Amino acid sequence: MPMFKNYFKIALRNLARNKVYAFINIAGLAIGLACAMLILLYVKDEVSFDRFHHNGPNLYRIALKSVHHGSEYQDGNTGLLQGPRFTQNVTGIKSFVRIQSGSRDFKKGTEVESRDLLYVDSNFLSVFTFRLTDGDAKNCLRQPHSVVLTRDEAKKQFGTTAAVGKFLLLREDSLFVPYKVTAVTDNCPQNSSIQYKILLPFKENEADAKNNDNWFSFFLNTFVLLDDHANPQTVSAQMQRFYEKDAAEVFKAINIKYGTSESEDAQMGTYFLQPFREMHMSTTLPAQNGLQNASNPMYAYILSGIALFVLLIACINFVNLTVARSVRRAKEIGIRKVVGSERRQLVIQFLGESFLLCAIAFILAILLAQIILPFFNELSNKKLAIVYLLDAKLIAGYIALFLLTGLLAGFYPALVLSGYKPVETLYSRFNLKGKSYLQKSLVVLQFTLASFLIIATFTIYSQFNYLTKTDLGYDDSNIVMVNKDNLAHQRAAIFKAELLKYPDIEYVAPKNSGSWMTGAKLDNDSSISFAWETVDESYLQTLKIPLLQGRNFSADFPSDSVNSVLVNETFVKKAGWKNPVGRSVIFNYQNNKVYQVIGVVKDHHFAALNQKIAPQLFTMKNSNPYGTFYIKIRPNTAARSLEYIQKIFKQFFPLSPYSYVFKNEQNLRSYESEARWKQIILFGAVLTIFISCIGLFGLSVLSAQKRTKEIGIRKVLGASVQSIAAALSKDFIKLVMIALIIAMPLAWLAAGKWLESYPYRITLSWPIFVSAAVLVVMIALCTVSFQAIKAAFANPVKSLRTE
Structure with missing residues (x-):
């Protein structure tokens, strides 16, 4: 026990004497450990x-696989019929639950607010495990005018849970109807795919349940609960x-109705x-x-x-810096060996110092992880929290991580330091020999990864700028853009x-609101799918969309609102x-209604640039309601213009949310994923280059110490x-250049592969x-220049005085 106490004192004294070295070593390990902690939290x-969910192992989503033009597609959306029909006619299915997203207008006092919610079958809270704080899970959604709230939503609506x-009060057509709160649940866990604040009973009339056309209306998710042995x-x-x-008969009828041809391999x-x-x-x-x-x-x-490499680089830096500092402790090791210390004892001593540093780094890592957690969440x-880590398995994982880090960071230096010969160290004839292949290889590895991430960062930044500025x-x-759903054309014109x-x-x-996709036949007997605006x-x-051929819609031509359309170049x-103006588009499901093309508009990216421009058709058809207003305001007038728009909207639609x-x-917002990738890769690149530079600094210290006498001789000459x-x-610099030579082709391949997913992209x-x-x-x-210049300015007399 006194021996370990002595080791502990020596370790603390060494840290106190070498504050900069200790800070760099501990900071590198702390950053690496903090990254590993956050990633463990994420994973x-x-x-x-x-x-x-208690029923999780037996819960499945009904999905459909289809082949179109030789390509396979999978879809998790279903319609009204799949759940009930399969449950009634297939052995092994106990029950089904349908989930449909929607929104409803809520009235509180004189204020009207549109809120997102889920429509669910009445057994939703029996099949899925969302804990109720009040109410009956089996019956709370059985009545058509029931509503279930989460705790936060209940507090928001009523000031109490x-x-x-x-x-x-919820809008139904033009009236607001009272809905009774029948249950309150806990807020949805953050690790849940089903997120809600408000639940309403799923509505289905008898005619829809019997209509076989609904086999092919896909707008909701259907989950089934299987028997334990199914x-x-x-x-x-x-x-x-x-x-x-x-569904065979209705499938044939739909193909005839919508004009799907055999060439489209309809299945x-x-x-x-x-x-x-x-x-x-x-x-x-x-x-x-x-x-x-x-x-x-x-x-x-x-x-x-990224976390694995940052932690590995931190351990590499520990090895490099510890070996670099070993020259200063050579005499200490020689004296210990002369007075009888065994190599095993020296290994224990240096491993103990390693674990002490790791323990300090581990404490700092926890604090660092807590500080940067909000940024990591973004x-x-x-929405992660450090308390989320208070889990027996994760705590065991952190203990294992601590032990592994201590061994990785301390084992090699302990073997090197304990192997010094006492005669050489005591007579100052000791010198670190060899070409340091291991250290140099590790630096190449560090800078290969750092270079790879920097190239990836530049590529993602360039692609993001292309997407947002093209x-x-x-x-x-x-x-x-102001929304007002299901608005008739006449009312829209007055507004x-x-x-x-x-x-x-x-x-x-x-x-129109949202995106409408449909299909039609053409006058050359082919068919086409397109976005219908x-x-x-x-x-x-x-x-400011250019018109390339023909003319625009005009109030001077009343027929434009009946049978005229515009199409884009892709259409x-x-x-x-070859000559599109005057050609016909035939809508089979509108009793073969024929529309005439009066103009062609230039292709424009009506969807995000991560999607190819699709065929697009414009109509002024009176029976199609409007849902969105595009209002062009003069520059630098946003505040007063928005105030006027809101005032007029409330005058016209006092019961609609604005x-x-x-x-x-x-x-x-279409490029939020790219923006997140940009930040993640930048974060990884900054971390790896920072910690790699610490490692390079350690190696420059080692090199300067190995070449002390050479530097002195050069200065004397x-x-x-x-x-x-x-x-x-x-x-x-040679090592860094080798790292670049390795990283560049790897980055070229990876960046090229990543860019392939974008139809519109930069050229590498x-x-x-x-x-x-x-x-x-x-x-x-x-x-490296800092340490090199410091060594170059050193007094040559000191380095040569023992010669």
Whole structure:
């Protein structure tokens, strides 16, 4: 015991004497450990998703697989019929639950607010495990005018969680109807794909339940609960057999109605079951359409890789710095060996020092992880907390991480230091021999990773800038979007006229809400799918979309609102038309209604640039309601214009919720994933380059100490400070150049692969790689030049006095 006490005192004295060395070593380890902690937190959250449901192992989502033009597609959306029909006719299915996302207008006092919610079947809270704080899980959703709230929502609506029995006013058509709160649940866990604040009973009338057309109306998620002993593959096969039998006739009728040709290899598709717990990290069938928090496992892999390498680099730095400092402790080791210390005791001593440093670093890592957790949550789009780590398995994992880090960081230096010969160290004849292949290889590894991440950062930044700054083919500046669903054309025209009375409003263009996709036949007997937009004659002018051929819609031609359409260039190419103006588009499901093309608009990116421009058709058809207004305001008039728009909106639609968004801001939100990738890779690049530079600094210290006498001789013979500094730095720059040579082709391949997922992308070019190389070399040069210049300025007499 006294021996260990002595070791502890010596370790503390060494740290006190070498404060800069201790700070660099501890800081590097603390950063590496903090990264590892945060990644463990992230991975724990990812793998725990949806595992709190008691029925989880037996829960599956109904999904459909289909083949179109030789490509396979999978879809997790279903319609009204799949759940009840399969449950009634397939052995092994105990029950089903349908979940549909929606929104409703809520009235509180005189204020009207639109809120997102979920429509669910009455057994939702019996199948899924969301804990009730008040109410009955089996019966709370049975009545049509029931509503279930979470604790936070109850407190928001009523100021208390004791909300059962109270009423909320929800819009039904033009009236607000009271809904009774029948239950209150805990807030949804953060690791749940099903997120809600408000639940309403799923509404289904008898006619819809009997209508076989609803086999092919896909707008919700259907989950089934299987028997304990049911085989999912067997159940899926039974589902498919029943589907082919029950839906065959209506499938043929729909193909005839919508004009689907044989060339489009129309197929009924194949139903199968997706395990509920696999949904969160699925890339083919993600959580969507009312389900949330879908995750790409690539995020976990990349973050885990960054954390692993940062921790490994921190351990490498510990080894390099410890060996670099060993010359200063050579005499101490020699004296210990002379007075009888065994190599085993020296190994224990240096391992003990390693574990002491790791313990200090571990405490700092916990504090550091807590400090940067909000930033990490923003990067990873999570709501994690450190208390989430208070789990027996994770605590055991951290203990293992601590022991492993201590061994990795201390074992090699302990072996090297304990092997010094006492005679050489005591007579100052000791010198670190060898070419340090291990240390140099580790530095190459560090800078290879750092260079790779810097090139990746430059690539992602360039692609992000391309996506956000490329000409969209229309002008999205100073356009305010205001929603008003299901608005008739006549009412929209009056509202538009009132808005245009304000001098700071230049144009107003109504449009349908959301995205409408449909298909039709062409006059050459082919068929086409396209985005169907309902607009008025101001739409092209408001967005400054060029008209290439023909004419725009006009109030001077009454037939434009009945049978005229505009199409985009992609529509024309897909249709194979050479002279599109005057050609016909035939809507089979509208009793073969024929529309005539009166003009062609220039292709523009009406969807995000991560999607290819699709065929697009514009109509002014009176029976299609408007849902969004594009309001073009004069520059620098946003505050007063928005105030006027809100005032007029409330005058016209006092019972409708008002909200707005600027079109250019909405476009930027389409690239949130790219923005997050940009931040994650930048964060990883900064960390790896910082810790790699610490390692390079350690190696420069080691090199300067090995070449102390050489430097002294050079100075005595007249070498300048610049030439000595250059000689010391040259070897390290060679290592960095080797790292760049390795990293560049790897980064080229990885960046090229990543960019392939974008139909519109930058071209990988030499400036990205040259810029990254210059940055890496400059950082490395700054790191080693400090120690090189310090060694060059040293007094040569001191280094040569023992010769």
